[in-house]
Amino acid sequence: MKVFGEHHEMFRATVRAFVEREVMPHVEAWEAAGRIPKTIWPRMGELGFLGIEYDEKYGGAGADLFTTAVLHEECARSRSGSFAMAVGVHTDMASPHLYWTGSEPLKEKYLPAICRGEKLCAIAVTEPGGGSDVAAIRTRATRDGAHYVLNGSKMFITNGALADLYFVAARVEAGETTRRHRGISMFLVERETPGFGVSRTLAKTGMLASDTAELSFQDARVPAENLLGREGVGFYEVMRVFQRERLVAGLHAVAMSERALEDTMAYVRERQAFGGPLSEKQTVRHKLADLATLIEAGRWLTYAACQAYAGGDDAVREVSMAKLFTAEMANRVAYDCVQLHGGYGYMREYAIERFARDVRLFTIGGGTSEIMKEIIAKELDL
Ligand SMILES: Cc1cc2nc3c(=O)[nH]c(=O)nc-3n(C[C@H](O)[C@H](O)[C@H](O)COP(=O)(O)OP(=O)(O)OC[C@H]3O[C@@H](n4cnc5c(N)ncnc54)[C@H](O)[C@@H]3O)c2cc1C
Incomplete structure (x- = not known):
């Protein structure tokens, strides 16, 4: 195809x-x-x-x-x-x-x-109190004349320390639990907004070149015209953009895994043990054949999801399956490729070590594997 x-x-x-x-x-x-x-x-x-x-x-x-x-x-x-x-x-x-x-x-x-590329963007949905349950966000936006006043904090925000523009999810009616989903709106917040700040840059396991930050909003006054869409549609917009985020995550997982497999194949061809290259040992060959098959499956699941999405379907089932499968796949690839590198696979000087740390994020970020399974189960009418 x-x-x-x-x-x-x-x-x-x-x-x-x-x-x-x-x-x-x-x-x-x-x-x-x-x-x-x-x-x-x-x-x-x-x-x-x-x-x-x-x-x-x-x-x-x-x-x-x-x-x-x-x-x-x-x-x-x-x-x-x-x-x-x-x-x-x-x-x-x-x-x-x-x-x-x-x-x-x-x-x-x-x-x-x-x-x-003059203005770098970040998306700020997750909060210190939770990320999976988007409807439970607590950052508050209160209308005050020509502004909304934002109070709260956001956690784990990629590009968070360096961005110029932040797309921020906030609850317009504070404390209303009955309107969990419909109380949320999206705002465009400029970095220079008084009351907005980067509280700290977070130290992580992997993805080390990406700055990840905690953000704070203390009476941050955002012009009312920076409300995106109507008040109350934010939750649905976050879910809509998540579809795209999850497709991109699938594409990343597959391409990174493919690169890791190439690197590992080059390594086992070179590395000698017991009188010959590792690539001649049958268990090594079979392991690589399994990984290549897994990556190919991930690739086509992701392309199928892209096609359904590009064709205008909501594609929630396809996108969630692709995100789930490729995130788990990349971690299996990472485990086996590090193993095939032996001690060098555990050393910083080998790219496979960074790959293994980086892809650990994939089952967590952009919706965890458990949340993907919840969505898929719902799509199955369970
Ligand atoms: C490096 C990094 C970058 C990130 N970048 C961004 C960003 O740019 N913008 C942003 O908004 N967020 C970002 N995130 C946040 C990320 O999307 C969240 O970490 C993720 O959605 C999970 O939320 P949580 O960490 O609060 O975990 P929780 O929601 O607290 O979940 C903890 C565990 O419980 C499980 N769990 C939760 N609910 C259920 C359930 N109903 N059934 C079964 N299991 C459940 C989860 O699967 C998980 O295993 C980033 C995170 C990291 C680590």
């Missing part, structure tokens, strides 16, 4: 060249610094990578979902989960809130800068 056309492959060559020349040589320095330099964003904007499906009138490229898929696959092949994640958050997890539900003046004001 053919998924990509000639134009996608041309675009792939452009992204791959960029990643090989301008990302991969710097990955270790970025991991050590705990951040990706902001200069990468205008460069990616210049190359047309940051508004792929957005209308050209806002600086986008008006391309299709599979062009977006190419971008994320190639970013994930960089051997830096952090880089892929930072890009995915900007392009497909945060800014769609503006593109899909922002007013025309708001889109005209911010989208061109987002597409040029």
